[in-house]
Amino acid sequence: METKKRPHVVILGAGFGGLHAAKALAGAPVRVTLVDRNNYHTFSPLLYQVAAAELEASDIAYPLRGILRKMPNVDFLMAQAEHLDLKNKKVVTTARTLDYDFLILALGSVSGFFDIPGAREHSLRLKTLEDAIRVRNHIICCFERAAQLPDAESRKRILTFTIVGGGPTGIEYAGALSELISSSFTKDFPEIDMSESSVVLVEAQNSLLPQFPHRLRRYALSHLRSMGVKVHLGSRVRQVTGTGVFLENHDPIPTETVIWSAGVRGTPRVLTWGLPVSPRGGVNVLPTLQVPEHPEVYVVGDLSHLAQDGRPLPMVAPVAVQQGKAAAQNILNAISGKPLQRFIYKDRGSMVTLGRNSGLASVKGFSFTGFPAWVLWLLLHLAYLIGFRNRILVMTNWAWDYILFERAVRMIVPKVSVDQIPRSSSAPF
Numbered sequence: 001m002e003t004k005k006r007p008h009v010v011i012l013g014a015g016f017g018g019l020h021a022a023k024a025l026a027g028a029p030v031r032v033t034l035v036d037r038n039n040y041h042t043f044s045p046l047l048y049q050v051a052a053a054e055l056e057a058s059d060i061a062y063p064l065r066g067i068l069r070k071m072p073n074v075d076f077l078m079a080q081a082e083h084l085d086l087k088n089k090k091v092v093t094t095a096r097t098l099d100y101d102f103l104i105l106a107l108g109s110v111s112g113f114f115d116i117p118g119a120r121e122h123s124l125r126l127k128t129l130e131d132a133i134r135v136r137n138h139i140i141c142c143f144e145r146a147a148q149l150p151d152a153e154s155r156k157r158i159l160t161f162t163i164v165g166g167g168p169t170g171i172e173y174a175g176a177l178s179e180l181i182s183s184s185f186t187k188d189f190p191e192i193d194m195s196e197s198s199v200v201l202v203e204a205q206n207s208l209l210p211q212f213p214h215r216l217r218r219y220a221l222s223h224l225r226s227m228g229v230k231v232h233l234g235s236r237v238r239q240v241t242g243t244g245v246f247l248e249n250h251d252p253i254p255t256e257t258v259i260w261s262a263g264v265r266g267t268p269r270v271l272t273w274g275l276p277v278s279p280r281g282g283v284n285v286l287p288t289l290q291v292p293e294h295p296e297v298y299v300v301g302d303l304s305h306l307a308q309d310g311r312p313l314p315m316v317a318p319v320a321v322q323q324g325k326a327a328a329q330n331i332l333n334a335i336s337g338k339p340l341q342r343f344i345y346k347d348r349g350s351m352v353t354l355g356r357n358s359g360l361a362s363v364k365g366f367s368f369t370g371f372p373a374w375v376l377w378l379l380l381h382l383a384y385l386i387g388f389r390n391r392i393l394v395m396t397n398w399a400w401d402y403i404l405f406e407r408a409v410r411m412i413v414p415k416v417s418v419d420q421i422p423r424s425s426s427a428p429f
């Protein structure tokens, strides 16, 4: 078929869902336009290691045009999706308006703050590469600032790092940050008494990692505590200010650093696009991943809301990847007049790392902890990372850190003048 006459598939978002949808449509009798506001794909499971000065941002990102080079029927458009005209099948982007025959929405999620006063304004997020760089710079700035302060109370507040949310991201970052402080920073800042510094993890529920088996949750809790992380369970955040976190059932925590990993919700932009949205901000989709009444529109990944076995599917990369592929296949089925397939998520397990030599994994009903889980986590993350160069760089950084107890990326870039060292939400990146 002449290329221009082929059905046009527009994919919004080149994260896990969008990119895998594009790959599944490569070589198929369709014309694809993949749209993203960035010209790179981010491997978000390793964002926390950028924020913990362990990896460079570029180690976990890959240029999209490099990935799409071998897919002649896939074009890339770097633009922000602004508006969707469902009736006329048009997407308005900051670059131009695109007509589509089929649309895959894969715009991901944003941090959810549950309307908690001050949380949005005074917390750092960990959702994008810029967020991760901002968190890293902020943490290093706090130490530089503390090194110049004569007053112990202010030093303690500046060196108290509060992470809200005891899910995988919060736990992994708490472990990585605690190790950054006890290894590199202890050597870098001899003028600071490190007993004045603390990493605090706050979780509203009575347990960490609610989606994991009980034994693994207990392991995570005791391991983090053994690393010196102060874990407050059953502590709901009431308010966040520039100098503290206020909790229900607990004394306030004086802190200038709040890292928010307590919740995510579908990207709010779509709320104005006339799509059926669930209370957690995802777009309600049919089991075929189509939007009801708009069979040409599919939604995948964090932005979609679909229940399986009575529970909403989790917002994790494998769901996005599998849904991206399934939506692409259903579009090809629709074009060739074949029946559409219901999406069924194949859960191959979950794992979390807890710093050096320790992790936990739950795979097909088996759960294991410690060194084997940690090694499995390392291997799988290396395997899923895009790009040979990135794998080598990540492996080198990990080996450097493992052997020398040294974090490689302890620079504040871009530059911040010391008298302007920032507080949480105003931190530069």
Ligand SMILES: Cc1cc2nc3c(=O)[nH]c(=O)nc-3n(C[C@H](O)[C@H](O)[C@H](O)COP(=O)(O)OP(=O)(O)OC[C@H]3O[C@@H](n4cnc5c(N)ncnc54)[C@H](O)[C@@H]3O)c2cc1C
Residues within 6 Å of the ligand: 012, 013, 014, 015, 016, 017, 018, 035, 036, 037, 038, 041, 042, 044, 045, 046, 047, 048, 079, 080, 081, 082, 106, 107, 108, 109, 126, 127, 128, 168, 169, 267, 269, 300, 301, 302, 303, 315, 316, 317, 318, 320
């Ligand atoms: C810190 C962190 C750690 C994580 N760790 C894990 C883990 O260990 N294991 C796991 O399975 N999952 C993990 N996740 C979750 C996982 O990353 C997400 O579930 C997955 O990325 C969802 O894929 P997606 O395609 O829906 O969205 P994303 O991968 O987020 O992609 C969305 C894309 O849309 C683009 N975009 C957004 N809005 C616009 C717009 N208006 N215009 C143009 N482009 C736009 C973005 O730039 C992005 O490229 C983690 C997430 C985070 C933030």
